[in-house]
Amino acid sequence: MTTTDARTDSATQRIRHVTVIGAGTMGSQIAMVSALAGFDTTLVDIAQLPLDRARTQLWERVDRDVAKGRRTAPDVAAAKQRLTFSTDRDTVVSGTDVAIEAAIEDLAIKRELFASLDAVAPTHTLLVTNSSNIVSSQIADATRRPEKVCNMHFFNPALVMECVEVVPHERTSPETVEAITALAQAFGKTVVRLKQEIPGFVANRLLNAIRREALALQEQGIAEVEDIDRAARTALRHPMGPFELMDLVGIDVVYLIRMAEYEQTGDPESLPAPSVKELYEAGQYGRKSGQGWYSYTS
Ligand code: 3HC
Secondary structure, three states: OOOOOHHHHHHHOOOOEEEEEOOOHHHHHHHHHHHHOOOEEEEEOOOHHHHHHHHHHHHHHHHHHHHOOOOOHHHHHHHHHHEEEEOOHHHHHOOOOEEEEOOOOOHHHHHHHHHHHHHHOOOOOEEEEOOOOOOOHHHHOOOOOHHHEEEEEOOOOOOOOOEEEEEEOOOOOHHHHHHHHHHHHHOOOEEEEOOOOOOOOOHHHHHHHHHHHHHHHHHOOOOOHHHHHHHHHHHOOOOOOHHHHHHHHOHHHHHHHHHHHHHHHOOHHHOOOHHHHHHHHOOOOEHHHOEOOOEOOO
């Protein structure tokens, strides 16, 4: 296992097995990150199809890393051995040390899920959510272990992006924060800790400010999508423009994040922009569906 210091060792010493719930874009890459870092890991979903798709995409991704000399063949082979795929959530969670939830951004579903995880997980197991907009205080009281619940927020693509935000709620214990911080570091990530909860945390709030402005410029007819993206890339040296990034993250995710924030704030300012709503309702989710702000069919 890759560990960085003594604190990391002691805080993660009880973590042998990691479960990731949800085989979407984020969950699947988080599971691969965990397996590559040396943890026995199981990716869980309710259906077999997303698990099969995740395995194919992940294996392609890490094989490519070997071909390009970014990882060694033995490391990748060992990580593949450590990563398993399952639809039997209860059995997996009954033997896990940490469950990282990366399911849909829907509060009612997450509360129900956390109550079910709590019912079968060992008492020491930490239950964390990758959500950036649903703060863990909204979920923790669905469990009998609120002190072992917090947000552990990764960025897309999780195999590449260095940052993980660790966000406790008022009742999260310092031990949980330490253990999740150490786990993220053992994953090779850089941790940004928040002192208190706020929907969107730090990075997405910065990103949202840019996105809001980009959407306003486009909706007011000031500039085309391509030109706004070009400005972000060539004037600000962002790796991609705000519209390209929405297509990467998924228009569905962008839409649901705004709706989840609206549910929490009740502020109409939180609602998705009309153009995002339109794409969402047309099923144009970005890269994953072949069409979003840009077309990916070719
Ligand atoms: N999954 C895994 N690895 C990927 C990837 C993906 N989807 N896309 C690219 N990569 C890796 C690959 O190793 C790739 O090399 P390869 O194609 O030779 O194998 C390497 O990155 C370089 O990729 P590209 O040449 O295609 O393009 P870039 O150099 O522009 O890098 C990028 C791609 C890393 C995605 C970069 O454009 C970037 O950093 N973009 C910004 C991403 C960002 O802001 N993410 C945060 C989103 S907000 C969020 O996630 C919060 C959530 O709550 C919604």
